[in-house]
Amino acid sequence: MLLQRFSKSKIWLVGLSSVALFGVGHMFKDLSSRYKSVGDIRNGLQICSARAHQTYTASLLGDSSSIYMDSNFTSASEECFAEATNLVEDYQGLSDTISKKINALNSNVHWFHESLRGTGKGFSVKEAQGTSAIDSKYQQVEESVDSTLELIDSHVDGLNNSLGNLKVALSLAALILIASGAWEIIERRRHDKDKREVEDEALGELVSDDVSTAMKVEEIIVNALELNEMTHCSKLLTTYRQNVLKTIEQAQATGVTPMAMVSGLDETEIAETAQKVWDESELITEVVPTTDLEPLTSKVVDHLANKLIADGIIVDMNMDDAIIKGESETLEQVLYYVVLDALKNTDHATDKKISVKGKTLGSVYNLEVCSHGEGRDKSENTSITIAKELVSEVSGRMEFANLYNEEKDIVGRKVRVILKTGEAREVEPQEISPASKTLVRLEKGTKREIMERLNS
Structure with missing residues (x-):
């Protein structure tokens, strides 16, 4: 911006x-x-x-x-x-x-x-x-x-x-x-160079034998849109993708996963099927996904390794091991955009260093990402806006502050991500009967309502 x-x-x-x-x-x-x-x-x-x-x-x-x-x-x-x-x-x-x-x-x-x-x-x-x-x-x-x-x-x-x-x-x-004319020419050449780099990166993903991740593809498209000053389109793309993911997750958790209508069963089979549907629904409701944050952060840093090495940026990581409540993919994207914001901020600093620290404080986990460069933005950039939207999905929040030197001058900014801790849970796989393998949708309601639907 x-x-x-x-x-x-x-x-x-x-x-x-x-x-x-x-x-x-x-x-x-x-x-x-x-x-x-x-x-x-x-x-x-x-x-x-x-x-x-x-x-x-x-x-x-x-x-x-x-x-x-x-x-x-x-x-x-x-x-x-x-x-x-x-x-x-x-x-x-x-x-x-x-x-x-x-x-x-x-x-x-x-x-x-x-x-x-x-x-x-x-x-x-x-x-x-x-x-x-x-x-x-x-x-x-x-x-x-x-x-x-x-x-x-x-x-x-x-x-x-x-x-x-x-x-x-x-x-x-x-x-x-x-x-100003020379400055404009230099900036245009730099802009063209950045566009060529994004194009080369996209071409590399197309010809690569490796499967491109959704995050990587989104990053390339977002960078291309921002280079052309299409910030709202960039936000729209990310928001749309998040809405699609959220819809899929909600469908899997509450609404339309395989489990449901069976016909031609006697009363005993109907009762057993209804009980199984009810038990599985209770299990889905109770289980809260959790993620180990430290290896996830290392994965994000490794993903940005090429940019970090190219710009000569040093990343200092010091994190407590902790299990965090939330989907692994959502937390990974939160970390990615927060670290990406810190990486971009170092463009304005001579001390190219990023500090990532995490500490468990009771039932919450405090993750701080510090970077030298400009202070806290009055208007949020794209990376921070996306991260705030994502972190709200895992019941977390974000805070921002400036970094000061000994002379009380602003030398950078600090982004604090506060998440809820949890305990790792493993769900024992249950034996699925042949009848249940033919289920095509989830039925919501009481056991009596489910039995009435099965009888109809």
Whole structure:
């Protein structure tokens, strides 16, 4: 169940990282475009400012024939500043302060050019008393340019910081996508490998000369269903098999086993037959099946030996000899699924060790199976669910607890199976008459009712 949740988490992680990568990439592209636009505005202002400076220098030198004093040149300079203003308005990302500054700059440039009185295609140098007015106008142009560029530089710094953060986010999203994608590929290969192993195991059972046990076949099918995340189908299979076994056992114990209707007998034979049916029914009711648990546990461990050896798991067994009330097959399956749960739990631990301890406490037997790995599951896995259903059939119960180390950290879990003890009983075989060998079903009821049915 935990692996299934991890698998679903990986899918969500791949999806979210893909969406994040696309979103961050789109934001990075948009911010890079804005950064380029601001750079164009800044470069344009610097070029326009240089043209104004060339005109101012020519006016200081008194070179009225200079190209920089030509009215066409100064008009082109004003158009340059106007184009920069249009870029700012189209950008729509700069503050209102920058927009006001560049509008004021356009006005200062215009009045600077107006302060140079021109004739024809050029400007004439003003007299000394007008030079201070030209200096004042150009100084306003310079101040406007400097303050505007300072605000633009501050905006550029903000864009640089945002671009840096987006680069980090873009790298992180790409890393998560690559890592989760690689993880998913590895898990899929591992899943395919597990499926091939189950298929090989099933094929081995088909071609084997040995008779396959019901438990072994069920284990293969359950593993195949769980690998395909069909947990409910797995539980359905086990529950159905248990119901079939229970029906057969109930039929053998109480309802429909050979013993019954005979016709054509005289009254003495009818009475003897009815008495025999009654005695055998009493015997069936009184006998409670019992099982020696210690060799049964060893059998289960031997059955899982291949997995234990392959994973390097050590099993420490220390069990009291005890006779337990319950069918041998049912108890074997309980032990199998409890030990199987412990075996799977060691996948999450470095200390691959399973401890199986059993102790008789009066009329009950306390079986503890401890394994290192994860603690007690909040939701029961398939193996534990099946074991709980089975143990209830032998009037037992199960308890669960966590294992702790010296630092009080959870290092594993403990599954306790509590069973009822009993005494081994042997039923002496009774001689069966030829008439009884022809019996076809069991009759329930009192001796009088049985005799009445035999007479009918």
